[in-house]
Amino acid sequence: MTRVLEAGNGRLELDGFALPVAPMAMPEQVLERPRVRTAFFATILKRFAWK
Amino acid sequence: MMVTTIRRVLSILFCLLMAGLVASLAVGYFSSDGIQWIDAVRIVLLAASTAWLAWGAAYAFNGLLSLPLEPDERPFELVATNARTAVLVPVYNEDPVKTFSHVAAMIESTVSFGVAERFDFAILSDTRDEQVAEQEAHWFRRLRQEFGVQTNLYYRRREMNTGKKAGNVGDFIRTSGALYDYLLILDADSLMEASTMAEMVRRMDNDPKLGLLQTLPKIVHARSFFGRAMQFSTGYYSPIYTRGLAELQGNAGPFWGHNAIVRTRAFAQSCGLPELAGKPPFGGHILSHDYVEAALLARNGWTVRVDPDLNGSFEEGPDNVIDFAKRDRRWCQGNLQHSRVMVAPGLKPWSRFVFLQNIMAYVASPLWALFILASIAAPSLKGVPDYFPEPGSFPVFPRVEQGLALTLLVGVFGLLIGPKLLIVVRGAISGANARFGGTWRALLNTLTEILSTSLLAPIMLMFQCRAVLEVFSGMDGGWPATDREAGSVSLSEAWAASWWVSATGFVTLGFAFQFAPEYVSWLLLVAGPQVFAPLLIHISSWSASGRLKDADIFLTSADTHPSPVVLRQEAVLTRWRGEGKDAGGVAVEAPGNLTPAGLDR
Numbered sequence: 001m002t003r004v005l006e007a008g009n010g011r012l013e014l015d016g017f018a019l020p021v022a023p024m025a026m027p028e029q030v031l032e033r034p035r036v037r038t039a040f041f042a043t044i045l046k047r048f049a050w051k
Numbered sequence: 052m053m054v055t056t057i058r059r060v061l062s063i064l065f066c067l068l069m070a071g072l073v074a075s076l077a078v079g080y081f082s083s084d085g086i087q088w089i090d091a092v093r094i095v096l097l098a099a100s101t102a103w104l105a106w107g108a109a110y111a112f113n114g115l116l117s118l119p120l121e122p123d124e125r126p127f128e129l130v131a132t133n134a135r136t137a138v139l140v141p142v143y144n145e146d147p148v149k150t151f152s153h154v155a156a157m158i159e160s161t162v163s164f165g166v167a168e169r170f171d172f173a174i175l176s177d178t179r180d181e182q183v184a185e186q187e188a189h190w191f192r193r194l195r196q197e198f199g200v201q202t203n204l205y206y207r208r209r210e211m212n213t214g215k216k217a218g219n220v221g222d223f224i225r226t227s228g229a230l231y232d233y234l235l236i237l238d239a240d241s242l243m244e245a246s247t248m249a250e251m252v253r254r255m256d257n258d259p260k261l262g263l264l265q266t267l268p269k270i271v272h273a274r275s276f277f278g279r280a281m282q283f284s285t286g287y288y289s290p291i292y293t294r295g296l297a298e299l300q301g302n303a304g305p306f307w308g309h310n311a312i313v314r315t316r317a318f319a320q321s322c323g324l325p326e327l328a329g330k331p332p333f334g335g336h337i338l339s340h341d342y343v344e345a346a347l348l349a350r351n352g353w354t355v356r357v358d359p360d361l362n363g364s365f366e367e368g369p370d371n372v373i374d375f376a377k378r379d380r381r382w383c384q385g386n387l388q389h390s391r392v393m394v395a396p397g398l399k400p401w402s403r404f405v406f407l408q409n410i411m412a413y414v415a416s417p418l419w420a421l422f423i424l425a426s427i428a429a430p431s432l433k434g435v436p437d438y439f440p441e442p443g444s445f446p447v448f449p450r451v452e453q454g455l456a457l458t459l460l461v462g463v464f465g466l467l468i469g470p471k472l473l474i475v476v477r478g479a480i481s482g483a484n485a486r487f488g489g490t491w492r493a494l495l496n497t498l499t500e501i502l503s504t505s506l507l508a509p510i511m512l513m514f515q516c517r518a519v520l521e522v523f524s525g526m527d528g529g530w531p532a533t534d535r536e537a538g539s540v541s542l543s544e545a546w547a548a549s550w551w552v553s554a555t556g557f558v559t560l561g562f563a564f565q566f567a568p569e570y571v572s573w574l575l576l577v578a579g580p581q582v583f584a585p586l587l588i589h590i591s592s593w594s595a596s597g598r599l600k601d602a603d604i605f606l607t608s609a610d611t612h613p614s615p616v617v618l619r620q621e622a623v624l625t626r627w628r629g630e631g632k633d634a635g636g637v638a639v640e641a642p643g644n645l646t647p648a649g650l651d652r
Contacts, residue, residue, distance in 0.1 A: 019173060019194065019205050024228030024315065026221055026323040029347055031395040 054302045059401075062109035063298060069105035073462055074098040080455040081429075089429045096422040103415045104466040106408070111470030114295030120481035127250035134232040134252055135272045136312070138169050140162065141219045143177045143212070145239040147190040148627055150174075153242050156620035158198045162247035166357035169252065170235070171203035171226075175219050175394075177212035184208060193627070216308070217324050217340035224319050231315050239266065244363030244616045251312040251361065256641065262317035262353025263345060266364035268310040271609050271617050274538060277591040278370035279605040280503050285368070285494055286607035287487055291474050293359040303349040303401045304356040308341035310364045314353070318344070321351040327391050331527035332384045339385025342409060343392055346402035350395075363614060371540045371592035372507060373548045376514040383413045383518035384527070416515035423559065423577060427567045460573070471497055486608040496605050507591065509577045510584045513552045538594045545588040556581030 074094050081090040138157065140151050154172055161167040174191065178184045191206045198204065209222060215288070220236060228234075233255055235248060243266075250263055273282035292580060296305065314609040322344040327334045337343050345355045369375040386409040394407035475494050478484035487493040540548075563571045563578070580587060600610055 017191070017199075017205050019207050019223065019227045020230055022227050022229035024224050024319045026224050026228070026319045028323040028325045029321065031325055031343070031392050032328060033394060033396055 052301060055299065055441065055639040057264075057592060058113060058298055059301075062106070062113065064103040065109050065112070066102045069108075069462075069466065070098040070102035073101040073459065076455055076459045076462065080459060081389065086434070089425055089432045093331055093422060093425045096425065097420050100418045100422060101463060101466070102439055103411050103418075103523055104463065106368040106411075107292075108470050110292045110295035110299070110467045111297065111474070114291035114293070115470070115473055115477055117294045117298055118358060120477065121483055126360070127246045127253075129246075129249055130253045130256075131258055132169065132249075132252055134169070134256055135230065136233040136235055136248070136252055137223070137227070137231040137247070138170050138172045138235045138237065139220060139223060139238050140172065140177055140239065140241070141175045141177065141216050142187070142239045143216070144180050144183050145178075147183065147187040149624060151190045151194045152620050152624035152627060153240065154204075155194055155198050155623045156616050157243060157245070157248075158202050158204075159623075160243075160245035160616045161248070162201045162245075164249065166249045167202045168246055168247065170245075171205065171231070173205040173207075174221060175223055176206065176208035177215070177219050178208060181231065190627075209295065214324065215338070215340075217322075217337065217344070219324060221323065224315065228315050228319055233312050234315050234318065235312045236309055238366060240367040241310050242365040242614075242616050242620055243310065244614060247361055247363035248312075254646050255312060255314060255356070258354065260352070260354050261314065261356060262321070262351075263304075263306055263311055263313045263346040263355045264361075265304060265306055265311040265355075265357040266361040267357065267359050268307075268364045268366040269362075269607075269609065270368040271365045272367050273370060273612075274594045275370040275514075275592045276503070276595065276604075277372060277375070277507070278368060279599055280500050280591075281368045281375075282609060283500055283605035283607055286609060287478075287493065287497070288471060288474055290359055291477070293357060297357050300355075300357060301355045301401060302356075303399045303405070304345065304354075305405070305515055306341040306345035306348075306355060310366060311408065313348075317348055317351070317353045321347045321353065327388070330525075332522045332525065333388055335527075337385070337392070338381060338388060339409065342389065342405060344396075346392075346398050346405070349399050349402055350397050361641055363616070367616060370538055370594070372514075372588045373540055373545070373592075376511065376518075379511075379514065380518045380521075383515065384522050386410055387519070387522050398428070413515055413519050414577075416512045417519050420516050421510060423574065426570055426575075427559070427562050429567065430569075431566045441515075456573070468501055470500060486611060488603050488606040488611070492606060496603075499604065503591065505576075505581045506587055509556075509580045510552055510587065513581060513584075517551075540589055540592040540593070542585060542589045545585040545592075549584040549588055552581050552584040556584070 074097065077094045077097050078086070078090075081093060095464060140150065140154055151174070154174065158167070158172060161170050174187075176184065176187055178187060187208070194206055199508070209219065212218065214221060220234070224234070235243070235251070237243070247266065251266070254264055255261055261551040268285075269289075270278075270282040270285045273279045324337050324340055324343065326336055329335070348355050369378060389406040389409050393403050393410075475484070475490065475497050478487070478493055484490040484493040487496065559574060559578040560571065560582070563574045599605060
């Protein structure tokens with residue numbers, strides 16, 4: 001995703017100023033609760049499922 | 052924490068008390084000809100709107116009562132640190148000459164303060180316009196030639212601007228975050244003194260639980276009447292409101308998206324934002340990501356704090372109502388999106404309450420509009436009064452309680468105006484008014500600001516109502532670039548943007564004459580400015596900063612004691628623009644040559 005601006009015309013010479021590479025993980029956070037209705041029906045179905 | 056809880060409870064009780072008082076006054080006024088269902092609707096709407104106004108006043112009262120009267124203004128001391136900080140400047144189609152002059156001034160500031168080796172500067176471009184991108188490349192090279200020896204300076208442009216600004220910062224962390232203890236997140240128009248930057252690092256070093264430290268940026272470079280009114284407002288009132296906010300924040304303070312420092316590890320661990328399920332405006336990327344990030348940091352046990360004493364932090368603001376409304380449209384969509392986030396698992400109750408406030412900040416306008424509509428409709432919806440409640444006795448005529456109406460109006464306006472007048476009183480006691488031309492000048496400018504706000508607020512009310520309606524009807528406002536240098540608005544531009552506000556004002560008055568003539572005089576306060584919306588927008592946008600400054604209108608410390616970093620930036624910008632050199636095949640001539648935001652209009 002990251003791209004240093006390419007020096008297409010040979011004048012920009014920006015490659016030397018690319019960001020230094022030292023990655024850090026950034027896990028995606030949980031913001032939304034699972035839909036209650038879906039979870040409720042899933043529980044009911046499990047309970048009444050054929051054993 | 053106990054004191055904070057007590058303050059919070061008292062503040063909420065104050066709002067409820069004010070809402071109750073106004074509701075009881077309204078019951079007295081509306082019941083002069085008997086209470087009916089439409090009156091109940093009006094009373095509920097008025098009480099809800101008053102509670103919201105009172106909440107703003109509660110922030111002010113907490114700030115007014117906070118000690119010391121004046122924050123310590125001694126210069127920040129330089130303390131040794133091993134921490135490395137990246138100063139992030141996300142850009143998106145802004146004028147690069149202008150933006151990079153801000154970076155240049157901050158680099159100069161770090162050099163002269165002796166902290167250049169502590170800060171690396173990274174310009175993170177999300178620019179989509181190729182012409183602007185070429186300009187960025189050109190001016191980055193220029194910036195590097197002049198200032199690159201003194202500091203580490205980076206530039207990168209993303210191919211896709213996934214996740215907007217939050218995605219841009221996230222991309223930096225995923226690429227380079229492990230190198231830095233802290234990230235100082237700025238906006239393209241931000242400026243900060245090196246001493247403030249170093250002090251923020253010191254405070255982060257001193258409190259290992261501190262995840263984010265926010266400053267209160269003051270507005271600089273306002274040119275129009277509208278812009279200078281905002282500059283005065285943020286310079287004179289906002290420190291008190293922010294002190295109030297700081298008294299109530301506990302560990303779950305605010306993040307305003309820029310002019311703040313974050314602990315990289317905390318931010319990376321807590322603030323990876325997912326896309327919300329569904330389509331915009333309520334689904335998709337989170338627009339008002341800053342408040343969500345603050346809530347997520349607090350959820351993970353990190354402290355988020357605003358320190359109002361951190362001066363030396365600046366930003367620029369819109370210079371006319373139209374640009375203000377454009378920015379407000381984006382904020383409105385982002386804040387209403389918080390309705391999806393406020394139920395997220397594990398959030399602190401105060402964070403949820405903050406989300407509620409963010410939603411209310413925009414829903415309040417439609418509530419006022421509905422109250423006005425209900426008041427116009429009320430006389431027609433009511434039945435004929437019963438003049439003979441007891442058969443055979445004398446007729447009883449409805450009493451018109453003008454005294455109650457006046458008390459109601461004074462009470463509601465008092466919540467808006469009262470805190471501002473008390474800030475003048477406090478400034479007189481503490482001596483803070485000296486930086487604003489003395490107490491009489493500060494009072495005069497406060498009254499001028501109140502008058503201009505009273506005229507423009509009904510127009511903003513309509514823009515906000517429209518924004519809320521658009522969001523609720525599923526319209527995505529997108530992510531327009533901010534044109535911070537857009538100056539005056541011509542009358543024809545103002546007419547094109549606000550004729551519908553004018554029409555609404557006319558229709559409101561027409562209906563009022565027809566159906567509720569007793570309310571016409573009250574409604575003139577709201578509908579009157581709306582009728583003249585194009586004219587007011589046009590006049591308030593006049594670029595007259597020199598004349599206004601000469602006349603000490605909206606005088607602030609930005610005029611009397613400009614900060615060195617602001618002066619440095621002005622000098623660099625004047626020099627660069629004066630050169631008018633060819634930039635990557637695109638001529639750079641006058642400041643107005645590149646107006647990328649204009650392309651998005």
